Amino acid sequence: MFERALKGLRQQLGTQMMSVATVALALFCMAGALLMLENAGAMVRRWGAPVKVTVFLAEGATVEQVDSLRRALAGLPEVEEARYVSSAEARQALSTGGDQAVASAPVELFPATIELRLAPSAVTAERVASVALRVRRIPMVSEVETYRGFTERLRGLLVGGRAAAGVIALGVLLCVFAVVSNTVRMSLAARLREIEVLRLVGATRSYIRGPFLIEGAMLGGAGALVAVIMLGVVFMTLRTQFELSLGAMIGLRPVFLPWRVLASLVVGGSMLGALGSAAALRRGLQS
Amino acid sequence: MFERALKGLRQQLGTQMMSVATVALALFCMAGALLMLENAGAMVRRWGAPVKVTVFLAEGATVEQVDSLRRALAGLPEVEEARYVSSAEARQALSTGGDQAVASAPVELFPATIELRLAPSAVTAERVASVALRVRRIPMVSEVETYRGFTERLRGLLVGGRAAAGVIALGVLLCVFAVVSNTVRMSLAARLREIEVLRLVGATRSYIRGPFLIEGAMLGGAGALVAVIMLGVVFMTLRTQFELSLGAMIGLRPVFLPWRVLASLVVGGSMLGALGSAAALRRGLQS
Amino acid sequence: MGRSRVSNSFRPHFRPDGHFDSAAAHKPILVLEKVMKVFRADAPVLRGVDLTIERGEFVFVTGPSGAGKSTLLKLIYKAETVDEGRILFCGRDIARLTEDSVPHLRRNIGVVFQDFRLVPYWTVFENVAVALQVMGLQPRVIRSRVALALERVGLDGRGEEKVAVLSGGEQQRVTIARAIVTEPAVVLADEPTGNLDPVLALDILGLFEEINEGGTTVIFATHDRTLLEVSPRRLVVIDDGRCIEARAGLAGLGGVLDHGISLN
Amino acid sequence: MGRSRVSNSFRPHFRPDGHFDSAAAHKPILVLEKVMKVFRADAPVLRGVDLTIERGEFVFVTGPSGAGKSTLLKLIYKAETVDEGRILFCGRDIARLTEDSVPHLRRNIGVVFQDFRLVPYWTVFENVAVALQVMGLQPRVIRSRVALALERVGLDGRGEEKVAVLSGGEQQRVTIARAIVTEPAVVLADEPTGNLDPVLALDILGLFEEINEGGTTVIFATHDRTLLEVSPRRLVVIDDGRCIEARAGLAGLGGVLDHGISLN
Ligand SMILES: Nc1ncnc2c1ncn2[C@@H]1O[C@H](COP(=O)(O)OP(=O)(O)OP(=O)(O)O)[C@@H](O)[C@H]1O
Ligand SMILES: Nc1ncnc2c1ncn2[C@@H]1O[C@H](COP(=O)(O)OP(=O)(O)OP(=O)(O)O)[C@@H](O)[C@H]1O
Ligand SMILES: [Mg+2]
């Protein structure tokens, strides 16, 4: 059976390679979208997830005042941690990127702050806003930054990206199904004579259909494998470039898709291929 | 001839739609890459092109000192323009984004600067470095920022992107060629009987080949059209989202591909389709 | 594929389970009862055909072009289904076979198709061997049996040629070889000598008679007057949608068969 | 497509420019000179065939299965090319036709293919009409001429049926209709009655004779002894790769044609 499937594959090598390429292209698009999503997720986790509030302190505040304020803030139910960051520390933190200009800038440029980390369970827009409001009323606080606008926009982007990826994935799965189904239909059409003869001399259904199902599964699986390899190569090639430029700018260290996703892509591809083949057989073997 | 081509297309509607979809997908990838490149180019033009040098002034400098320094800097052969930016102006410039925290921050946080714009013809890494070196020696200058590292990285990314887009474009063009060629070969295979009969009853070469060439051109053209439309829809959908988040962050206002590029995509697609068809005919009509 | 046994006896077992129905051995191998087949309502092809064929018989079927000879044979190997009436193969109504049993019915019937039904890009060997391969036989067995069948139709040593390049008569002989290579219980030959020269046609007729002597039932549809003359077998004429027995002495043939030309 | 005229005279013009060669009218329409055709070196099919066919002749070609009858015809309509020797059509060597002229040669030759060469999913009408369509005729003209041709082969009113569902003999008649619908200068008929009953076979022979009386040259390859007996035309036997004239009185036939069975 396997032999006969291979024979069939070889008979129309051009076509078959074409459809593997197409499947690969489609799945590459999907995996690429998944990869972007994965990285966007990582970005959101880093920048948006444990919601951060920075309390800028007015210039005249004494150490005791600041410390009592810090403890008061730490006592708020929404706040998980409250940490005092002095001007010097702020400058140092900002200059760890190796930026000479920052490191040599006067320390007064960097106002002292108290960084609050909110409990993830408390992360709703209203909760954060109410904390900010209460803190802002304290006299020695010059400003409160909740990063809300930014975080929200980022989340919005992520949601949009997820929706887009979902649409792409659906389209891609349909495309893979259609391509394999179509290719198998071609194979069928090219071997209609053969199939008819097989039927007339008493071949069973499974004897006739088996090779085509295997063919479909192999097309889908091979396509997925090629897609994964292509994505890996592209990722390796672009990673350094990306890390050095845009990545550094928006603070993102690219990650690849986990192994389980990759494996399920390949398995899913070949299952989808077999399904497409079955559909083709259902339509093509009627007459 | 056209009629016979349409008849052929209708005969295997599924296959034909499939290959239009594939061509569209491939060209969509390419057009997407072009679009990204176009936008990356815009970004580099905005951020990297008129090389900017910021001269941070020491705190004690008097207005006269600063003005004489500015004029001296403007007199350098590499410098096209030298503009004094006071602390207040700096704060205002930074707060135009609507950031309340910046607007209400103490003016001392924003050091006064002289912004230099270098002549584009002078933009080489050494020239910029030498200007920076000379300026840094002046006593009332606290720091000189040439943005060199960043600009270079950005240019590197752009070059990398161009190379990647080139590779993608090549791959995509090959893919379109192969898909159309393959589809036409299918059409041929499905109508081999017909073609043989046509030959035997004395049909000329062009009578036999014409419909297939038209079919190929239509497949390529339709695929390109669909790709352009898809890209337009995706662009419209994501533009607002993007502008509000990542775009705002890296200071990018997305632009779409110019009309001429779109038109040449469609025309090129159909020409490539006809070529693919011709290749299929060359191979398929041998026997 | 493993479940089916080879049919090299003449006891058809076309149930998937290979169960042998002993009662079947005593029934006529083929009975057609009031068989109707209508493709176009204004011109029914078969209008109530009654025909009984005993195990081991040799029957000629003839009739004008478009009379329904091929249709009759197609009904027997279930390439078409009857519109009315029944066809009993070894006493069992083939209309009631499940889809899974049809292949097993067909393995008991060797068919020489009027339009050959060969795969042009396969070799002669492959075209004949396929009938054994679907039964799951060993390659070694297949090779020897195919070689034998090719020899019987006068194509020995030509197994490796592609069928597409053979002459019309050679292709016809490949079809014949495929029909007999499985040693089926029944052979249906639809115009098996239409592309053969008279000498070869007689040889092939001899081949079918030889097979028939071995116990195989043969139904032989032909237009060839010479063959009907040479071989004094049972003769059925299909005319106007009905079957007429036409060998009540050759004299009886004249009117029905000939439309004017006498047989002798 | 616009350049070619319809060949409804018997003056072949197979040059693309439609230029008429007046000298050609006085030459034999077909001359084969020492034609060799070898597919397998150990068994050449044609080994030096010499044959001259005059304008308006009717020639039977016969010979055993695999003798090379179809090959001979294929060489004439250039589906195969000669290995040695020449074939002159109206005095011009067809081996020297450019690729662009071959279609114009074929429009002057109507061929009844042994294996029919019909498009199964086209209707009867479409299969016949295609021969006129490639010449660029008006649909109105095509309709009337196709209807006439179908009537002549006894298939009137069946133009809308798909060819795949026709009986063997009906398909054969569609092929014949396609070959004669263009009113070509030469008709090559390869076993055109192999699937027809004797009465219809005689009718079709009559049809070809009628066409021949109109001036068309007919080459008729057949195995059918009855037709050879009924029609006292020139008879060429292909045997062992050579052409033998075999109607020096019917008596001369015996040995070559029969391998033992006498003709009369
Ligand atoms: N599937 C079908 N659909 C419609 N009509 C059909 C079908 N099969 C056969 N016919 C018609 O039924 C009639 C009988 O066909 P059949 O092939 O049985 O004739 P036949 O006796 O074998 O003739 P021949 O000697 O020419 O082969 C023909 O007119 C044919 O057109
Ligand atoms: N293209 C080809 N390649 C190889 N061998 C071929 C080819 N065409 C024909 N032959 C061989 O040439 C021989 C003559 O074939 P041809 O078809 O001319 O015979 P024929 O006289 O028409 O026989 P029939 O009466 O059986 O139709 C055959 O043995 C055939 O196998
Ligand atoms: Mg028939």
Ligand SMILES: [Mg+2]
């Ligand atoms: Mg022949």
